[in-house]
């Protein structure tokens with residue numbers, strides 16, 4: 001490969017990558033590339049996310065995503081400089097050693113990261129550095145979408161209507177074809193020195209399930225999305241089918257931009273795209289964009305209500321009488337609740353770092369309403385185990401499940417894990433995959449093995465000593481208990 005053209009005319013721009021690990025639709029990078037030499041840098045700042053530093057599954061993903069980004073940058077004649085430490089100190093050191101006086105980065109919305117960014121912006125600008133912040137993670141900035149009275153939306157449907165009736169998101173930008181290198185590269189750590197991979201290798205299931213990085217994201221957009229899109233409105237609710245995009249970790253790490261995901265379904269007015277998706281309010285394209293709008297909504301909520309990762313949006317819920325029951329919490333985490341649909345979800349999460357949305361709702365509801373354990377405990381477990389762990393989406397999901405957030409499930413709605421399983425996994429294929437000890441059961445019993453006749457259980461290999469656990473709590477009892485605990489909400 002020919003070495004990249006050196007530009008000795010202008011000092012390099014530092015391009016600080018964070019949750020935008022891609023080269024296309026990256027305004028901060030595009031603008032930097034137009035100016036002259038670029039030094040791409042990633043800083044692992046373990047304090048920078050406050051109490052929400054990336055969990056173990058996210059760290060695994062990040063390692064591979066950074067490797068992919070470096071390899072893509074090298075194809076453009078560039079490379080990724082890796083640092084570890086406090087962001088401002090590392091940026092100052094880079095500015096000093098490279099002679100750069102221009103820094104570009106993409107905006108983040110998580111409270112701790114946003115506050116840290118403001119401090120960096122103020123400090124470096126006061127030191128004469130030209131700092132520019134670009135918006136690229138969302139379709140629209142949180143300040144730009146408001147109710148008629150100028151307030152942030154707290155209900156999804158009007159938010160979605162507003163999004164549909166407003167201006168289209170900007171079309172995505174193409175990746176630069178070449179990046180000018182600086183006269184000299186600053187020192188970089190080796191990727192392994194970031195220590196992102198687990199010491200005991202538990203990540204085999206993650207390796208089998210994912211291809212982290214923008215290259216993997218592009219492959220899903222190109223090869224998988226056109227296959228699932230025509231059936232997306234029904235298929236997205238079926239954990240027994242491969243009916244969703246699996247783009248969530250890629251979207252979280254910014255390996256694909258929201259505008260690219262929107263455009264991939266021919267999302268622009270007058271453009272049918274290259275899919276067979278039918279336009280119209282109920283067509284696959286609209287259904288796809290609607291889910292992207294949920295992502296958008298979650299980020300808008302987090303930006304406007306920064307306390308919500310820890311505190312319920314509806315203040316009355318702060319007084320909820322949660323139980324402290326580490327034994328039940330452990331059973332839930334390990335997929336041993338005795339409810340096959342819940343256990344399948346929790347085991348899929350442990351094995352692959354991902355769980356189908358429908359099952360996240362039921363497994364989440366089970367923790368909060370059947371076991372009366374705090375939603376924050378569920379959010380923390382998801383945070384550590386999900387490869388797509390995202391503060392905005394995880395917070396929205398858990399507050400929705402608990403009934404204490406924006407546009408939440410009614411607090412008195414208690415998912416029945418048996419009927420949910422029967423409705424969305426009718427043959428039990430999902431359960432059989434993730435709870436293999438039940439694979440011999442006929443579909444009629446798969447979601448309620450405790451009701452199966454003795455002979456059926458024996459024939460399925462579920463005799464004494466090899467049993468699947470009995471339900472940790474009976475559904476009817478859990479329902480009565482939860483409704484009693486929730487009665488205070490009526491007052």
Ligand SMILES: Cc1cc2nc3c(=O)[nH]c(=O)nc-3n(C[C@H](O)[C@H](O)[C@H](O)COP(=O)(O)OP(=O)(O)OC[C@H]3O[C@@H](n4cnc5c(N)ncnc54)[C@H](O)[C@@H]3O)c2cc1C
Nearest residue numbers: 244245246247248291294295357360388389390393394397
């Ligand atoms: C308790 C709970 C916790 C959750 N935690 C997270 C999380 O940490 N990170 C995360 O990305 N999603 C989270 N979700 C939302 C949702 O489950 C995932 O986004 C989805 O399962 C990802 O799979 P996919 O990419 O195949 O989705 P697709 O159906 O292909 O959807 C496309 C994209 O739209 C967005 N999206 C879809 N559904 C939702 C939704 N309900 N809320 C917000 N955005 C959505 C995602 O970015 C997703 O990648 C959570 C949901 C619940 C109920």
